[in-house]
Amino acid sequence: MWQVKGRFGRRNYYTNAMTRSQFLITGAALAIPVTSAAPAPIEAANLALVTDFCAAFAARDMTKIASYLAPNCSYRITETAAPAVGAAAVERIKSYVERSSKIEFKVLDSWARGPIVINERIDSFTRPDATPAYHLVGVFLIKDGKIEEWTDYGIRG
Numbered sequence: 001m002w003q004v005k006g007r008f009g010r011r012n013y014y015t016n017a018m019t020r021s022q023f024l025i026t027g028a029a030l031a032i033p034v035t036s037a038a039p040a041p042i043e044a045a046n047l048a049l050v051t052d053f054c055a056a057f058a059a060r061d062m063t064k065i066a067s068y069l070a071p072n073c074s075y076r077i078t079e080t081a082a083p084a085v086g087a088a089a090v091e092r093i094k095s096y097v098e099r100s101s102k103i104e105f106k107v108l109d110s111w112a113r114g115p116i117v118i119n120e121r122i123d124s125f126t127r128p129d130a131t132p133a134y135h136l137v138g139v140f141l142i143k144d145g146k147i148e149e150w151t152d153y154g155i156r157g
Contacts, residue, residue: 043112046142050117053147054105054138057123060097066090070146079153089150102126115142120155 039047053068069075075089076082084092097103103125110119117140124133134154141149 039112043114045145046115046117046140047110047112049142049145050112050119050138050140050147051107051110053140054107054119054121057097057103057105060100060103062090062094062097065093065097068147069150070143070148073147074149076151079151083149083151096125100125100127116140117142 038044049068053065056064056068069090072086073089074083074085075092076084077092083089104123106122106124108120108122110117112118119138119140121136121138122133123136124131134152135156136152136154139149139151139153140147
């Protein structure tokens with residue numbers, strides 16, 4: 001804040017400018033390493049559920065894969081795709097599983113906050129004509145120990 005004495009008295013002017021001491025305090029705060037707290041038990045359970053779900057794709061067993069999904073699960077293969085819900089979600093997943101001879105979901109990072117689990121993955125599918133790999137971020141909503149919603153967001157670049 002700065003003041004100007006003018007014809008009608010003093011006026012206060014506020015700026016977005018940061019003082020040197022504010023800058024140094026902010027820099028010191030940012031330099032302190034941040035550690036996250038251990039996940040709560042429900043978060044750890046949700047994280048394990050999604051990790052096991054992703055690992056289940058390697059066996060290509062749709063019964064096992066579907067066992068992780070809620071009956072009315074909503075699945076979106078990309079953020080721009082319309083969701084498939086319930087049996088249609090299972091069928092969409094099944095179509096990718098059946099046309100691949102090998103599937104690997106390589107989980108790079110995962111974290112949970114309450115009922116939400118987010119993971120960064122590279123999904124690889126071995127098919128007769130190609131072996132595409134997709135770098136993704138998966139967002140999962142867990143309810144009553146099942147995956148209620150699953151949306152993948154592609155990472156480009």
